[in-house]
Amino acid sequence: MNKMIRPDEAEPDEDGPLYAAHKKVYPQCVSGTFRSIKWRLMAVCLGVYYLLPFVRWHRGLGAPDQAVLVDLPNSRFYFFFIELWPQEVYYFTGLLIVAAMTLFLMNALGGRIWCGYLCPQTVWTDLFYAVERLVEGDRRERMKKDEADFTLRRFFEVTAKHSIWLLIAWWTGGAWVLYFADAPTLVKELLTFQAPMVAYVWIGILTFTTYVLAGHMREQVCVYMCPWPRIQAALTDEWALNVTYKYDRGEPRTSVKKAAEARAHGQVVGDCVDCRQCVAVCPTGIDIRDGAQLDCIQCGLCIDACDTVMAKIGRPSRLIGYDNDINIQRRMAGKTDVFRPLRARTMVYAGLIVGVGAIMLYALATRVLLDVSVLHDRNPVAVRLSDGSIRNAYTIRLLNKRAFDQVVAIDVDGVSGATLHVVGFDAITQDRPAIVLGRDQTTEVRVLVTAPGGALPKSSPVTFHVTDIGLGEVASATDNFVTP
Incomplete structure (x- = not known):
């Protein structure tokens, strides 16, 4: 008769624990095409978020003149020339449908474009990383400082970094409440401590969440908390372009010196020199060369890092780039690349966006007030x-x-x-x-x-x-x- 083994009596797994302990990620600063795109988009997104409440829009005597306003006491939503009542909630339904279809279309065309460039978690985390590099230095400096003894100078650096983070988080929460009241008036009331208590409560909540999520949890939000990586994996297809390591060209990997020797002897070697720069710049700390991964937000920074290395050693760029496995297999078979942005999936998404958008525009243009x-x-x-x-x-x-x-x-x-x-x-x-x-x-x-x-x-x-x-x-x- 077999003996029952209790869980606490089971032998430990020889392969190690089921989940590896979390390791802090130290993304390295990089420059290039995709980093420039991210800087510009971050400036636009943050500029819109922080400044939009102060934009004025004249609606006549007695009407609020804030361009974008959620007027909860009077049950109104104002967006420039549009004024929506509670009975017109179907406009918000249409907007959500358009937003969802746009997200699906982006995924079908270029993978997790939203995650890598436009997601608020990505935008604010990028901003917090920029502050961290400004105060503490780049990747290697930060790693050395974390391993070294805690000095007075280190204390001032850490204090400065977290103070700036808290200031950004505080203004993020403050900007959010400005969408629910007249912005200049509320700013004055907040500074003179005359604002409603609910405003201070929400500023406190959003300050805390922004500071924790963008300053401390960072990539863990994308990997463990966000449902979109799981959803988009079910929505993607074989033709979607994703940030991909082109192993047909990069393998077998070897150093620059060994590659030169191998080529001199007529041996075939790949372009990848195993410099690990793609890993160093990754905000989630993964190795893109291991293939498609849930952790990859497809921000394109590994493309810039790899292109920089390829330029230094005189090899073609885009060893890492937006590609798919179909084209990798075609190249290995001696065929040319094929891209299919127009296919049933993308046309259905685009059709729904245009259709629902047209219905909403028609309803707005013909609605009776x-x-x-x-x-x-x-x-x-x-x-x-x-x-x-x-x-x-x-x-x-x-x-x-x-x-x-x-x-x-x-x-x-x-x-x-x-x-x-x-x-x-x-x-x-x-x-x-x-x-x-x-x-x-x-x-x-x-x-x-x-x-x-x-x-x-x-x-x-x-x-x-x-x-x-x-x-x-x-x-x-x-x-x-x-x-x-």
């Missing part, structure tokens, strides 16, 4: 008057989304001979009551519709038309006219 809804009285549903006519009562809710007052008239049709009376309002003509709607407000009115008695059906559809007398804009709503 006067809205109406009708609620029929339930008790009683209908009343027969002494002269035999039948009366139904309704509550009509009118919504004026404009930044100025509107004068509207209400008409009704659907029941022959029906007359309309708005309780408490005078009339422009005998049967067209005039109602003044305050700007950016909802107004409820009680409406009585009376039809002559006779052979009326049990229920008839009736439509209320609300017309802006000045602009001619019309909004309609339908209900039923019933008999007792």
Whole structure:
């Protein structure tokens, strides 16, 4: 009979632990095409994030003049010339669909472009790395300082670095709350300690998260916390271009000196000289030569590092570059590279982006800023008057989304001979009551519709038309006219 072995009695795995202990990554500074692209995109992204709340946009007297504003107390979202109400949440749904399809399209064309260049985690981590290099030096200097004894100078360097990190994190949190109130006013209130407590709480939360995620967790967020690497691995295909080590050209690896000797003897050697510069500059600390990996954010810095080495030793660039395994196999078979950016997957994504975007633009261009809804009285549903006519009562809710007052008239049709009376309002003509709607407000009115008695059906559809007398804009709503 076999003896049961408890987990605590099991022998340790000879191959070592299941998970290796985390090692601190020291990315080296590099220059080149992709590093320049990342600097420019980082400047644009941070500039937009920090400065956009201070951009002004005139909307008329009494309306907020901040270009981008989430006005929670009044349930409004302003984006330059666009003003959205809670009832128009479908615009946000369309925006999320476009954003998702754009992410899928980027992945189908160039892999994790979002992760490597535009993700907030990448942008702020790059900024924090730049501060760290400025204060403590590049890769080798930082490694030596971490291994050396802690001195007074080291204390001041560490203090300076973390102070700048905290300052950036604090302003990141501060910039976020500026999107929810008038930015200049809120800045003044924050500096004079007169701002609402909720603003200080959110600044504190975002300061802490930015400092921890960008300053300490860094690549661990991409590897362990973010779901996108797992999702994009299921969405990619064999034609997507990813940052790839071209092993058909790089193998077998050897040093520059040994490669020259081997070539002198007619032996075949690869262009890779095993300098490990691609590893030194990687922000997640991986070796791209090991193939596609979950940890790789495809930022392209290893391409710049490898190109620099290739230029120094007089060999062609792009030993590491955007490529796919199909082209590697084709080159090994003596064929030319083939790229297919236009294929079913990318065309479907692009079609959805264009389609949903066109629908949203059409809805924005044609939307009516006067809205109406009708609620029929339930008790009683209908009343027969002494002269035999039948009366139904309704509550009509009118919504004026404009930044100025509107004068509207209400008409009704659907029941022959029906007359309309708005309780408490005078009339422009005998049967067209005039109602003044305050700007950016909802107004409820009680409406009585009376039809002559006779052979009326049990229920008839009736439509209320609300017309802006000045602009001619019309909004309609339908209900039923019933008999007792």
